[in-house]
Amino acid sequence: MNYECGCDPKLKIHCDNVSKTFIQKGNQEVPVIRNVSLDVMENEFLVVCGPGQCGKSTLLKIIAGLEIPDTGFVTLDGQPITGPGPDRGMVFQSYMLFAWKTVRDNVELGLKLRNVPANERHEIAQHYIDMVGLQGFENHYPHQLSGGMKQRVGIARAYANAPTVMLLDEPFGQLDAQTRMFMQKETARIWEQEKRTVIFVTNNIDEALFLADRIVLMEGKLPGTVKTEYVVDLPRPRDHISEALLKLRKEITDNTELVL
Amino acid sequence: MSNNIANETIDHSRNKEAWTLKRVLTNTYFLNVVSLVLFFLLWDYVAKERIFHDSLARPLDVLNQIITLVSIKYAGSTLWGHIWASTQRVLIGFFIAAVIAVPLGLFMALNSYVNAIVKPLFDLFKPMPPIAWVTIAVLWFGIGETSKVFIIVIGSFVPCLLNAYNGVRLVEPELYDVIRVLGGSRRDQIFHVCFPASFPAVFAGLQISLSVAWTCVLAAELTNSRAGLGFLIKRGMDTHKPTLVLGGMLLIAAAAWLTSQGVGILEKKLCPWKRSIENL
Ligand SMILES: Nc1ncnc2c1ncn2[C@@H]1O[C@H](COP(=O)(O)OP(=O)(O)OP(=O)(O)O)[C@@H](O)[C@H]1O
Numbered sequence: 371m372n373y374e375c376g377c378d379p380k381l382k383i384h385c386d387n388v389s390k391t392f393i394q395k396g397n398q399e400v401p402v403i404r405n406v407s408l409d410v411m412e413n414e415f416l417v418v419c420g421p422g423q424c425g426k427s428t429l430l431k432i433i434a435g436l437e438i439p440d441t442g443f444v445t446l447d448g449q450p451i452t453g454p455g456p457d458r459g460m461v462f463q464s465y466m467l468f469a470w471k472t473v474r475d476n477v478e479l480g481l482k483l484r485n486v487p488a489n490e491r492h493e494i495a496q497h498y499i500d501m502v503g504l505q506g507f508e509n510h511y512p513h514q515l516s517g518g519m520k521q522r523v524g525i526a527r528a529y530a531n532a533p534t535v536m537l538l539d540e541p542f543g544q545l546d547a548q549t550r551m552f553m554q555k556e557t558a559r560i561w562e563q564e565k566r567t568v569i570f571v572t573n574n575i576d577e578a579l580f581l582a583d584r585i586v587l588m589e590g591k592l593p594g595t596v597k598t599e600y601v602v603d604l605p606r607p608r609d610h611i612s613e614a615l616l617k618l619r620k621e622i623t624d625n626t627e628l629v630l
Numbered sequence: 631m632s633n634n635i636a637n638e639t640i641d642h643s644r645n646k647e648a649w650t651l652k653r654v655l656t657n658t659y660f661l662n663v664v665s666l667v668l669f670f671l672l673w674d675y676v677a678k679e680r681i682f683h684d685s686l687a688r689p690l691d692v693l694n695q696i697i698t699l700v701s702i703k704y705a706g707s708t709l710w711g712h713i714w715a716s717t718q719r720v721l722i723g724f725f726i727a728a729v730i731a732v733p734l735g736l737f738m739a740l741n742s743y744v745n746a747i748v749k750p751l752f753d754l755f756k757p758m759p760p761i762a763w764v765t766i767a768v769l770w771f772g773i774g775e776t777s778k779v780f781i782i783v784i785g786s787f788v789p790c791l792l793n794a795y796n797g798v799r800l801v802e803p804e805l806y807d808v809i810r811v812l813g814g815s816r817r818d819q820i821f822h823v824c825f826p827a828s829f830p831a832v833f834a835g836l837q838i839s840l841s842v843a844w845t846c847v848l849a850a851e852l853t854n855s856r857a858g859l860g861f862l863i864k865r866g867m868d869t870h871k872p873t874l875v876l877g878g879m880l881l882i883a884a885a886a887w888l889t890s891q892g893v894g895i896l897e898k899k900l901c902p903w904k905r906s907i908e909n910l
């Protein structure tokens with residue numbers, strides 16, 4: 371794995387036998403994830419990969435503290451998670467920008483909610499706006515941006531809040547293939563620039579291979595479970611069609627009946 | 631980095647083409663003008679041929695009537711006096727309704743207890759057409775200003791409240807999650823998500839309320855009044871002057887349009903993020 375130092379990696383997040391069942395219309399019980407156990411190391415880039423509707427978003431929301439598991443628990447730095455907190459930043463599947471706020475105000479919001487003084491706020495926000503390459507668009511409203519730019523705002527907004535863990539829920543699912551590829555490169559660049567623990571959810575195996583230190587495969591029907599793990603020990607920056615990457619891709623797709 | 635961004639930006643520039651006949655014929659403004667001219671020609675023709683006998687005045691006669699009204703006093707008021715009499719009633723009634731109904735609608739959507747108390751009463755009165763209040767208003771408040779304003783308040787109340795309520799109800803719930811993940815409180819959710827997100831719906835409600843308010847002021851003035859545009863129309867009917875009736879109608883349309891533009895400007899000021907939607 372690509373760790374900065376030779377020392378033992380520190381355990382950042384630990385999911386212990388997490389299960390969640392939703393009660394849907396007509397009192398129907400839908401088990402969404404079952405007995406998911408997962409360890410994430412500090413500054414690791416973990417990709418959770420699985421097909422649509424297998425409980426990926428639910429798992430991420432449980433780690434974020436937005437949903438409470440029925441059984442099991444999640445710890446962050448050894449402390450059990452009881453609710454959402456600014457130590458975990460989230461990038462949502464469908465952008466979820468505030469249409470009534472400019473790019474700058476969107477990025478600043480987390481700091482504003484925690485009463486960071488205005489000039490300090492601007493400085494931090496500007497740093498992350500620059501980092502995602504949106505300089506010059508600070509005063510635009512979200513509807514004036516393209517899909518890729520919107521998701522950059524989402525990423526900058528999460529980063530600006532200085533979380534130690536970044537949770538990304540299929541952030542590029544709505545983008546065209548070309549923009550998607552470009553955003554993957556950007557994500558890898560940003561991650562290397564500002565190391566965080568990242569849990570990145572996707573349904574796309576190529577995206578997973580390009581980004582991950584480690585890939586966790588989730589099974590394709592409810593309730594979702596963690597099936598297998600693959601360590602992606604390839605040098606960065608990676609190439610989508612490098613031989614080593616394609617070899618690993620074949621190994622993964624051969625060992626699963628999932629179409630990813 | 632920034633040159634990569636450039637191709638993602640939406641291109642707003644319009645291409646300039648030559649004026650071909652096809653472009654003129656399909657030009658929106660051209661079609662607008664054609665539609666209006668045809669309408670007035672048809673109106674003039676129908677009036678000239680006396681299809682409605684002498685109950686439909688010709689457009690130019692109506693215009694002349696309006697011009698005459700500007701220079702003389704009619705029933706003790708200038709034309710501006712009549713226009714202002716109606717507008718004032720509308721604005722006062724509309725303002726009272728908005729100030730009460732919008733916050734009430736927001737609170738109903740935010741608090742289930744407030745909702746449980748107000749909803750049954752609201753549902754009881756909601757289907758009642760505001761004009762149905764005209765008679766009872768006169769019995770309660772006499773024939774003065776109060777009864778007219780009262781009817782307008784009743785009429786404007788419902789759309790204001792309904793839209794504010796639905797505006798909050800339809801907010802994307804995941805936006806509240808964003809606030810929670812960023813470390814915000816319930817109060818932050820209300821001020822940073824709930825209120826701004828429901829703003830466009832609130833303004834849609836205000837626009838509907840305003841047009842209901844004009845309907846109500848007309849109903850009230852037709853029943854009894856000594857000034858106002860409704861009064862002019864009633865006078866035109868009593869003295870059989872179709873020019874006065876039609877003139878009054880046109881002036882009401884103009885006044886209602888102006889007040890609605892006013893609310894529109896206010897909305898643009900308060901919601902600069904809203905994509906401008908072409909008015910029908
Ligand atoms: N709050 C909820 N209440 C009821 N059911 C829910 C809720 N959230 C999710 N579900 C159900 O859980 C199942 C899995 O949802 P989830 O969003 O976690 O899957 P996913 O893997 O993220 O899917 P996708 O790839 O489409 O994003 C779905 O069938 C959904 O209907």
Ligand SMILES: [Mg+2]
Nearest residue numbers: 426427463540
């Ligand atoms: Mg999902």
